[in-house]
């Protein structure tokens with residue numbers, strides 16, 4: 001039986017992914033390239049691959065271009081197989097939403113992509129942001145899985161799909177905007193141009 005209790009939506013996770021990458025880059029003192037942001041968003045959707053109905057668990061949608069299709073089909077199948085395997089073995093919101101899951105994701109990323117700091121940082125920050133965001137949810141996350149129960153960062157937690165989730169996503173968006181302003185001189189320059197002369 002699939003355990004598909006509602007999760008925070010994909011847009012909320014995308015916003016948290018961007019905010020996490022920008023925050024990690026500010027701390028590390030690096031300016032991430034533009035391509036790092038979509039990667040952080042994809043990584044922020046990855047932990048829900050253990051739910052076949054999630055954005056990535058359902059595989060990637062078919063592209064119009066045959067060439068792109070050829071490239072994305074194997075990834076799509078890998079995601080679906082991973083999704084099916086996870087939901088049949090450990091279930092939704094278990095391994096992928098725990099510290100162990102973050103570690104199992106971070107290790108290969110660091111080993112394979114460690115030389116490309118911006119890339120590795122985007123993937124790890126995006127992934128970890130998902131677990132953090134879900135910890136704000138009513139259901140919490142099993143941080144210490146397979147031992148220990150759910151951890152919730154807010155008393156009661158944020159209900160999925162409610163007005164509070166939208167408000168939290170907007171606050172995170174504002175925070176991400178402020179971080180991007182601090183990080184990227186180009187963003188500051190563009191805003192400077194908007195100022196009245």
Ligand SMILES: [Zn+2]
Pocket residue numbers: 007008047048093097130134
């Ligand atoms: Zn989740």
